[in-house]
Amino acid sequence: MVKKTVTAASMLLVSVAALAGCSDSDASGDDDKIVMGFAQVGAESGWRTANTESIKESAEEAGFELKFSDAQGKQENQIKAIRSFIQQKVDVIAFSPVVETGWDAVLQEAKRANIPVILTDRAVDSEDTSLYETFLGSDFVLEGEKAGEWLVENAADSDVDGDGDINVVQLEGTTGAAPAIDRAEGFASAIAADPAIEVTASQTGDFTRDGGKQVMESFLNSEDGIDVVFAHNDDMGLGAIEAIEAAGLEPGVDVKIITVDAVHDGMEALAEGKINFIVECNPLLGPQLMELAEQVLDDEEVPERVVTEETTFTQEQAIEVLPDRKY
Ligand code: AHR
DSSP states (O other), rough: OOOOOHHHHHHHHHHHHHHHHHOOOOSSSSTTTTTEEEEOOOSSEEEEEHHHHHHHHHHHHHHHHHEEEEEOHHHHHHHHHHHHHHHHTTTTEEESSSSSSOOOHHHHHHHHHTOOOOEEEEOOSSSSSGGSSEEEEEEEOHHHHHHHHHHHTTTTHTTTTOOOOEEEEEEEEEOHHHHHHHHHHHHHHHHHHHTEEEEOOOEEEESSHHHHHHHHHHHHOOOOSEEEESSSSHHHHHHEEEEEEETOOOBBBBOOOOOOOOOOHHHHHHTTSSSSSEEEEEOHHHHHHHHHHHHTTOOOOOOOOOOOOOEEEEEHHHHHHGGGOOO
16 A cells, blocks of 8 residues: 655645735645646547547536646656656646656656556556555456457367467567566467467557558468467457458458457457457556545545456457447
8 A cells, every 4th residue: 555645735835825815836726726747648548538538528517727738659748747747836746657667757846746647457567666556457468368268268269270280470569668578478388388378479450440450461472271360459450350350251260359448349340240359458447546546636545556346258248349439
């Protein structure tokens, strides 16, 4: 458990300033509103769009003033956005790091400015855990494990060419991003249970549909006997479907496809049998993020790690839940 210690001091300063009738040059014109600076990764996937909507909606519902920045997939843009939030003296900074490493300097600047930081969705790789208050998001290693376990359980059906080996090509997420690193790790550890399953090629598709399509096209040209695609997200899996169909093959039948996310388009493809299995990654982090921010600013104890609850979907389950799916 971590305890927010700096906020009490900053809250006191705000109260003293308010009592004295003077206004500090903080980010908000309205002193009662919590001002959150949020530095988003970009708009690379259906998951990200749903995540951004959830954060914007929840901030409004909670009465926060949200300063939202889209880094367009670039770490340097996120660092600039965080520095600008510090300059504007926001009350709290939240962000989903594009990649895991390289954050210590800017997070130390936020700490020196007494602005608490909350990690959402993705972790940073830093030894100094005092640089952030808490980390809210999925267990990506577990997601990779669930994908691999399904393949182990369905190995016989997944040996599409019947040669006794199950050749898997992997479409990785953004290089250096926590979900790409962790999903690959979880998947590898689960498939180790069956020596017939092997990842024969693995390359980044950057979590985008175009990236997944292009990498799959090149795999189809260079790799023999592909039985299975493991895509680190739905969008890359959907791109792979386009490449497989363009090659005259039937996705879900001639090549099995496993993805992560369970966004609407992915679930539709699963319901149609073009994807075979999806591991859910929940993008609706907004309500929990606002709650955590309030707790941190109220100087309440918050857990170091808040893990999102998630499930998995087969074709039958996708058909059942699709009509009520929110994203
Ligand atoms: O960090 C979450 C991942 O980022 C999602 O699985 C992917 O779709 C997104 O781009």
